[in-house]
């Protein structure tokens with residue numbers, strides 16, 4: 001399973017983590033992106049141009065952040081399964097939630113049903 005970039009919640013926490021908590025934490029794609037950014041860059045984003053950690057702000061309507069000093073763009077989803085995917089981040093996150101919350105796992109077929117995505121998309125979430 002390639003959803004390594006985002007083992008959202010560990011199994012222990014999962015015990016009391018409900019779908020309500022999930023919806024509250026990840027109401028939209030922006031919330032998912034903020035989480036992803038925090039996860040990938042806990043110390044802050046290092047700007048490749050400035051060559052140090054700088055302040056970054058979210059670029060409106062894009063899944064990227066821009067350096068406050070030089071404007072260089074950073075895509076937290078680059079190199080992850082979320083990159084270039086037309087599937088909303090919320091769907092990916094929900095898929096991870098489902099996988100983590102069901103002890104015996106979830107099949108691509110179930111994902112297809114739960115998320116209303118195509119089987120191909122559901123399948124990709126696993127591979």
Ligand SMILES: [Zn+2]
Pocket residue numbers: 047048049050051054067068069070071072
């Ligand atoms: Zn910069």
